[in-house]
Amino acid sequence: MxxxxxxxxxxxxxxxxxxxxxxxxxxxxxxxxxxxxxxxxxxxxxxxxxxxxxxxxxxxxxxxxxxxxxxxxxxxxxxxxxxxxxxxxxxxxxxxxxxxxxxxxxxxxxxxxxxxxxxxxxxxxxxxxxxxxxxQALPPSREPKPGPAYRFAGWLLDPGRRELVREDGVAMPLSTGEFRLLVAFLDRPGLVLTRDQLLDITRGREAAPFDRSVDNQVSRLRRKIEPDARNPTLIKTVWGGGYCFSAEVERT
Structure with missing residues (x-):
């Protein structure tokens, strides 16, 4: 328990x-x-x-x-x-x-x-x-409600428009899964989140037991936002624990 x-x-x-x-x-x-x-x-x-x-x-x-x-x-x-x-x-x-x-x-x-x-x-x-x-007459929505934008490590995420834009103006497309995962991290900077917690937050009852999709989503998200995806500094792996978003996050 x-x-x-x-x-x-x-x-x-x-x-x-x-x-x-x-x-x-x-x-x-x-x-x-x-x-x-x-x-x-x-x-x-x-x-x-x-x-x-x-x-x-x-x-x-x-x-x-x-x-x-x-x-x-x-x-x-x-x-x-x-x-x-x-x-x-x-x-x-x-x-x-x-x-x-x-x-x-x-x-x-x-x-x-x-x-x-x-x-x-x-x-x-x-x-x-x-x-x-x-x-639940309609399928449950796990979409984050539109709210203030997030600034972190030279990026701006606008949840209302679902746009991720680099400080030089280059837009980075995100899949639905990547968007949900990024918002989950940005809402909880510095907090270690287990794979089960991330599945629960982003997918709820849709998640299957032993679902490894979180690891795949994290890898894809790192390739898009990390300066060097092979040596991640934003989304850090916590061995035996899960993942932690280490950058400072500003709500604007």
Whole structure:
């Protein structure tokens, strides 16, 4: 069972299943929900608050977030608003009986559903299945949302136009896979990313077990952006770990 820093654990019954993130500051609720969803075929990560949830969201492709509203520090509404502004990940809010105003605000800022505490895990499971059916009516998109451009090592990447341009004005074409991989690195400079994490971020449930396409994509990307692809200085291999993007990245 793999562990994330800042979270409890991951319940991973089988690969290829939707990945649910449960965020609640009450450990007993996180563990109960995690075990129950794991027994029903879902991969589950748990987090005790917004900071640890944000770390998991950066390193994993999450398909749905079960999110408690009332948490110390950054509350669930703030995290929900962040998710709506930056992703298409569906959100189910957990609320207390007295939080009617918060439930309304949550729905207004983009939550897909809510459940009042105390709740029956079977009802949560039914709501998760319903929300996933609605949101997955079309194939899930792993395309990064257009946002600010990235500058790094003499290159400019514009996600909106999907253009990679060298400082001398020469444009470098990128395949869909290379574009997704580069954005994954640029969003996480200095962080060691394993092959499994890169597959999860860029391909989600489309990734097959033991998929080696990440290594091929990295090799092709190095040939396009490295001064010397045989001695890479931007995308470094971490033996036994994965890959790390070592250049400074500026968002413009």
């Amino acid at each position: 793999a562990a994330h820093a800042g979270c409890d654990c991951m319940f991973r019954p089988m690969e290829g299943q939707p990945h649910i993130l449960v965020v609640d500051d009450h450990r007993d609720i996180r563990e109960l929900v995690g075990r129950y969803l794991g027994k029903n075929g879902y991969r589950v990560s748990t987090a005790d608050g917004a900071p640890s949830a944000r770390k998991i969201l950066k390193s994993s492709a999450i398909d749905l977030v079960v999110l408690d509203i009332m948490m110390p520090g950054e509350d669930g509404l703030s995290l929900c608003r962040h998710l709506r502004e930056t992703t298409d990940i569906p959100v189910i809010l957990l609320t207390a009986m007295a939080e009617e105003t918060d439930r309304i605000v949550g729905l207004e800022i983009g939550a897909d559903d809510y459940l009042v505490k105390p709740f029956n895990p079977r009802e949560l499971l039914a709501r998760i299945r319903s929300v996933l059916r609605r949101t």
